[in-house]
Amino acid sequence: MDTQNIEIDGQTFSQEELVHAFKDLQETNRRYKKERKKAVIRRREEQQLKPYQAELIKLQQHMERSGQKMVILFEGRDAAGKGGTIRRITRYMNEKHYRIVALGKPSEIQRTQWFFQRYVEQLPRAGEIVLFDRTWYNRAMVEPVFGFCSDEEYRNFMMGVGGFEKDLVRQGTHMIKLYFSVSKEEQAHRFERRKTDPLRQWKLSEVDLQAQERWDDFTNVKHEMLRQTHTSVAPWTIIRSDNKHLARLNAMKILLNSVDYDDRNPDLDFVPDHDVIISGARELELMEAQRIQGGKFIS
Template sequence: MYDEIQNPEFVLYNDQPIRLSELLHEQKQLRDEVARQKKNQKKAIRRFEREEALKPYQAELIQMQQYLERTGTRMIILFEGRDAAGKGGTIRRVTRYMNEKHYRVVALGKPTEEQRTQWFFQKYVRECPSGGEVVLFDRSWYNRAVVEPIFGFCTQEEYEHFMIGCPGFEKDLVRQGTILVKLYFSVTKEEQARRFERRKSDPLRQWKLSEIDVQAQDRWDDFTNQKYEMLRRTNTTHAPWTIIRSNDKHQARINAMKVILNAVPYQRLDPELDFVPDHEIVISGSRELELMEAQRLQSGKFVG
């Protein structure tokens, strides 16, 4: 035993001989565990601070909702955009403290055989709000402007009918007193890929990964082209688009809330709160069109 202890491969640890390599390995594991715990603690603190930063705006959303209830005003908020752009997370933060009796989140699935024979907007009209109600569409009739033509879920004729009829449909909604907010969440190709990889490896997020998501990266340019056409033909004065740059999810959520709150003439709960959207995060539909057209002139194609 003494010879083993004198062997440089062994050291005494708690009066027992142990291989030096094993001791160093255990020490490394301990350091790694401490570092991991510190990292998780920092993440938890940062997550808590971000959720706390949303609360003043969530309180304003309650105040806004009470105004809508009191005046009988209808409100529709459309959440569109790239896959994995943060639409669902923003919807959850927007509605977290709102009165459940006076809002609905609508996420329609594939049309039934009966719905296929109906006027395209009919299934969406059924979901439109009553007086004093907010309806948040997690994807909306704009599926026909982007996803359906890319994957062949509609004919070219059906697509054209939609693009011609959509501005009139929305104008009628607004003319009859509905507040309509159209949000398009935009991420870079690299950020989308990173989020898809996280969905693949995280069992709590794997359910989010659909067949369309799998193809989103390969068909990036197709989605970009359809986005451009959608903005060009449906960004109107009565129903404009607002683009939310959502690489930073927290900033996207706060700024989306600001856009929603600014769309309703309610009495502010806290007039000192900053309601001005960040111009780096929030882009008007008209400005986005200008930026995309400039990209096409510079590089021969749209970038994002």
Template sequence: MNLSDFEKTNYSGLYVSKVAHPTFGKKYIARFQHERKRYVKVLGYTKKDNLTKKSALNLMQKFKDSIVIEDKKTNIEMKQIISDNAKPENIDEIQKLKSENDLMRSILGEFQEHDKDSLKDGIQKLYDAEELKQYQIELIKLQNYLENENKRMIILFEGRDASGKGGAIRRITRYMNNKHYRIVALGKPTETQKNQWFLQRYIEHFPTGGEIVLFDRSWYNRAMVEPIFGFCTQEEYEIFMEDVVNFEQDLVRQGMILIKLYFSVSKAEQKRRFDRRINDPLRQWKFSEVDMQAQDLWGEFSEKKYEMLRRTNSRSAPWHIVRSDDKHKARLEAVKIILNSVDYDGRNYALDFQPNEKVNISVQKELMQMRKSQNY
């Protein structure tokens, strides 16, 4: 409830809700502040009069008294601990622990009331965001360079369902100038597009000078998804696999900066993410009929992935394999790959641009791993 939902009483710092709150058994709510902390308590009344306000005052005073008593108790206990551990080094250690505890409380508030794993996850996300932010600054420099030099960039994001492509795209573009980038995620082709040259509907979205286009799935749908689900013939698949390398070489020869990222998620991690989508109301919209088949068709997708990487990796347009079981590390490596593709102005050489070889995997290493196991 917001402060606007309360009205001030004659007592300093004490507020009572304007209406009986249905969530709390149609009872009135008291709100007050103590030591810069705000407290809300349920009053045992369904109507509001002077008795209600008096009850709210008593409730506030009783609670404040309990806080004071608790503080005194804590101080007594602390003095007892110090007395029992009277060595100077023990006293210093206790004071240090108390300072750390006070600092943690000032930041996290009543952290004991929250789930431990949720707190750890939330704090880790803050650390991850701060680490990534330095590289996001570099992405803005890269974008400015492309605009000033009138250069064009295409970034392809490929990978199995739930491999982390969308999350990576959001982090990469978060602080970019939205006038100079576009995210393209094409749906099913129309009847007209089905009768066109396959690559034509992608070319329509290619960048102009100074622009970046990020494809959330790309023409490589024809290399993996379409043949598995019967959306193209075997002949159409073979024609694409034979022609795509030359097509990309022509793009690069004409000045296009082409970056191909493949997010490689393990079978176990994909299942965990699917289960989370099913059980989490905030993520259920992400789950689709295709997702339901992804685990059952893992072997078929692995075969097509292997052929795609083997046959379409080239010197002018290489694949960059990003192991994506750890989302943050995958996003960080994807950003590094993009930044390392261009010698832009003003690079911050204090940052580490070296690839993490456990996450940023060469195509040869990925293919070797897949020959041993289809886990990726």
């Protein structure tokens, strides 16, 4: 037998072929172990959320019994983790008593109406929770950056949104405003994953593709939005969302702390992680410090 070839089960292979096959097997094994480790971590994280998801059911039942209404606004940059958080929050809820609202572009008729009109049509009835994925704050963030609204429309919104929200709260609606803050590096990583993962490619839009280039523009309008719309009546809560699991967990804690519902689990930790959860006022302070130190906003 040729010393350069080896026979296995009646087939002859060169030493080079066997070396390549062995390396391929090693790589396959490495990938399997990596994916298995990820799956174990994901399962552990999902299990950690379940006690809080059970509390969210209690919260929902309390809202239904008492006839209270809740609006939750999910804002933040593209790929900040809003959608995944909404899915975890609502996973075990009664579908009859919550709605997820993600409005698309306004129709020609809607463009002629009062800006808030199409959102008012989606507000909760008694006993209902409405989660807005894409909120009226599109006019404060995406629209001015991409020129989808005029300067006058932007100014009118910023002048009117405070009164609009104050009126909703005054008339008994619980309003929670969550801003998911992802770093530029993590956003780039998530976009790259969307490009290569066929299960996530549908998430990648033309606006997404420009998000990194317009990072500073979005940061500037974020600062202005917080400065003008973080109020005592309708404050913003900032969620650091580079770690998706911690963002989801702490978002649940924020919701559960917003209403005094019955039969709260005394064994659960409801205290938000202050490395993840930051008040709108504190975020403004941090952004101002960034501008003083480096000449511009960063986050």
